[in-house]
Amino acid sequence: MNWINNVVRPKIRSLWSAKRDVPENLWVKCPETGEMVFHRDLEANQWVIPNSGYHMRMPPKERFVQLFDGSDYEAIATPAVTQDPLKFRDEKRYVDRLRDSRAKTGNDDAVLVGAGRVEGNAVVAAVQDFDFMGGSLGTAAGEAIIRGMEEAVARSAAFVMFTASGGARMQEGILSLMQMPRTTVAVEMLREAGLPYLVVLTNPTLGGVTASYAMLGDVHIAEPGALIGFAGPRVIEQTIREKLPEGFQRSEYLHEHGMVDLVVHRHEMRATIGRLVRLLTHAKGTALIPA
Known part of the structure; x- marks a missing residue:
């Protein structure tokens, strides 16, 4: 025994x-x-x-690795915000949801910012992480985007925004909705500085994000098959009580109807962004864009 x-x-x-x-x-x-x-x-x-x-879906840090030359980039620190300004609680406390999302993703909030070079061009990029509470736009995400745009102006760099979101963060109420006009003002700051603003729409991009900075770019690029819109197709069908066209709100449909400028495979994204930045900044080198 x-x-x-x-x-x-x-x-x-x-x-x-x-x-x-x-x-x-x-x-x-x-x-x-x-x-x-x-x-x-x-x-x-x-x-x-x-x-x-x-x-x-692609993790934000992997986006940076694939985007920047030699996978070399500088992480930009983003401002700290009040964690739970409304003391919100539904099925769980908001602070508990934040803690769970941070443990799941390893990130403080839904937007990360990095700076480096793309095919030799100075670029600041922000990436939304859908795995962090659906990439929802709250005060921390809004501050991160604005900080990234300010950094682009300070560095005289192009700004690239990778969107992935279900919309505004309901746990922050009106404070979340205020990030829409605040980020819009920051986009105008880029325009006044004469710097390119490129938006890469990934799956999904919905709600208040689509209604603000996601549709204010100089060029709108979408990944294949991405769902892009304000309300989702199921909500629209229930509201108008009609069957939507095949592929409605997908990248290819929106490109065909003029809402998106380019649909670009992820393998070609870095080269396309590099060419666009050269074109918009009049930098030396080819500025041809694939049809």
Whole structure:
């Protein structure tokens, strides 16, 4: 009995522990085709499903790595804000939701800002993280975007905004909605400085974000298949009681109807942004843009 207790059982426990330590997300399922892709292959392909071309959500820091020359960028510190100005509570306290999102993403809030060079051009970029409370626009996100635009002016750099959001953050009420005019004023600051403002619309971009800075760019680029609009298609169908056209509010539909300037595959995004910045700043080098 001592041999079973002292040797066999500890061995079984160690094997069970090792099995439980294996990550559960080694394989990622394509939402369109159901194809299973090994997560390292997906990361190596910039979070694009190889066969279907479906663009998965991409972590903000990975965006910076893929965007900037040599994956070299400077993280820009963003202003601190009051965490829970309205002491909001629904099913959970707002402070608890913030804590959970920070633990999940490793970020303080939904927007990260970085600065570097894209094909030799000075660029400041901001990225919204949909995994942080749906990329919702609150005071912290608004302050981060404004800080990024101020940094672009200080560096005489182009500003690139990668949007991914469900809209305003309801837990902050009117304070969240005030970020729409505040970011709009910051966009005007870029224009007065004569600096390019490029918007990359990723899946999804909705609500107050679409109604403000997401649609104020000099050029609007969209990733393939991205859902872009104010209200979602299901809400619209329930309101007007009509079936919407196929692909309504998707990148390709909006490009066809003049709301989006370019639909660009993620593999071509860096080169396209580099060409656009050269074109808009009259920098030397080719400024050709793919049709």
